[in-house]
Amino acid sequence: MTSLEAGSVEPDRRVAATVYRGDAVENTHVAHVAVVDADGRLLYAFGNPSRVTLARSAAKPAQALAVIETGALERFGLDEADLALMCASHNSEERHIERTRQMLAKVHASAVDMRCGGHPPLSEAVYRSWIQRDFVPDAVCSNCSGKHVGMLAGAQAIGAAIRDYQLPDHPLQVRVKHTVAEVCDLPDDGVQWSIDGCNLPTPAFPLDRLARLFAKLADATDATDATDATDATARSAVAVSPRTAALARIYRAMTGWPELVGGEGRFCTALMQAFNGGLVGKVGAEASYAIGVRASDQTAKLGSRGALGIAVKVEDGNPTVLYAIVAELLAQLDIGTAEQRARLEAYRSPRMLNTMGIETGHLSCSLTLEPQRQ
Incomplete structure (x- = not known):
């Protein structure tokens, strides 16, 4: 039974992840998630998807x-x-x-x-x-x-x-x-x-507006690709706006040079390398994160009109917990392939070692995304 089901925690203060040392609970972590589509519709949520968040x-x-x-x-x-x-x-x-x-x-x-x-x-x-x-x-x-x-x-x-x-x-x-x-x-x-x-x-x-921003990045990239694929006769009818072109440019820059966005051993770099242009992601200090996912059969199955935006905020600012939650959400939403998600497994289930290299505990994600009524 979760804390919410037990009635001891408010809906927007639910535990999303727990860190154990041995079998003992060391820390619990409250988080919020918003998942929106290219139209800004809230599709899935956990905690408070409208939490006013410093995106950093x-x-x-x-x-x-x-x-x-x-x-x-x-x-x-x-x-x-x-x-x-x-x-x-x-x-x-x-x-x-x-x-x-x-x-x-x-x-x-x-x-x-x-x-x-x-x-x-x-x-x-x-x-x-x-x-x-x-x-x-x-x-x-x-x-x-x-x-x-x-x-x-x-x-x-x-x-x-x-x-x-x-x-x-x-x-x-x-x-x-x-x-x-x-x-x-x-x-x-x-x-x-x-x-x-x-x-x-x-x-x-609001957190869902951060998700909206990243959905726009991905949606703009889809739009510019559609324009590029259109023959010259019809191109003027589907020409994208300068802003759409600029958003797509940002998406392509970040996914084209992920090693510059983060670097060796960094989650942003590993994420974008694993998904090979299929999504863009960016961390913010104190544990905020946003992802833009390009439209696909899977995003359509999730009820998305076009691209998908995901935004996360962990209340206590813990980055290890943040990355575990983001990797867990990609699995819950079935984004990409199992092979791509497997490249993030070290973040989803980070090893907890002491100074002698002995494993002392583990991190468990307990959040489950909830569909939102439209």
Whole structure:
């Protein structure tokens, strides 16, 4: 019997996963899930699918959209790999740092113009390397470096000063705020704004709108593929909008360069590599996650009109639990093939080892998605 069935937990505070040490419960984890289709219809849920959630870095594709729509990529010759880094929360590997430097050169800026600070890398292997070299990271090493260079490019593209580009009232950030609200189908005042760890504004909005954003990324990619497959005579009748083309561009950049979005040993990279362009995924700090799944026979079986969007928030911010839940949801929804999902098994059932390599416990996901009435 679950806690909900026992009547001891509110419907929006249900346990989604439990960590055991031996047979004893060590921690329980509350989570929320929203699954929507390309029309924004809520198809499945767990917990509170409307929970106002700080998307953190899961919002980077929407922020990148605002930069694309300034014309900055064309003006400065930024390519699709650069766009992937703009959407990244990367490991600060050499390839990430070098690409950041190359992007800075393209936009005629330098590390001193960036308003994010250096920090320990997300990768333990990179961290060990830095310690051995007594390396002190600066702004180009930030896991959000690509987003910041994109903002420097976007500010210049609209004729605004690059100084203070990170401030909420800077012309570029005003534009970003409007774009984020619009792409999530919300009025401007329907999004709350705070300051992210990297010093840029970060949005909070209902969880199902984060799922909606990612459904749009996947749906746009389906739409542009349909246009590309249409013969020249009929193409004008099905031409996609500039925004749809931009959303598809973001999807293709992230899935085409998943190693730039995360890096070695990172869930985002492993997920997109496993599904080989079939879905896009992005983590946000404090355990938020979003996925956009391209339309298929399986999404249609789930009742989806077109692409599918999935968004997750774990209340206590535990990333290990988050990745286990995301992998579990893909299994419950039967997304992709069994072979593709098997490549995420280490995340779905992470090994819990002590300092001697002895297994001490396990993680169990208990959430079950509930169909929503339409």
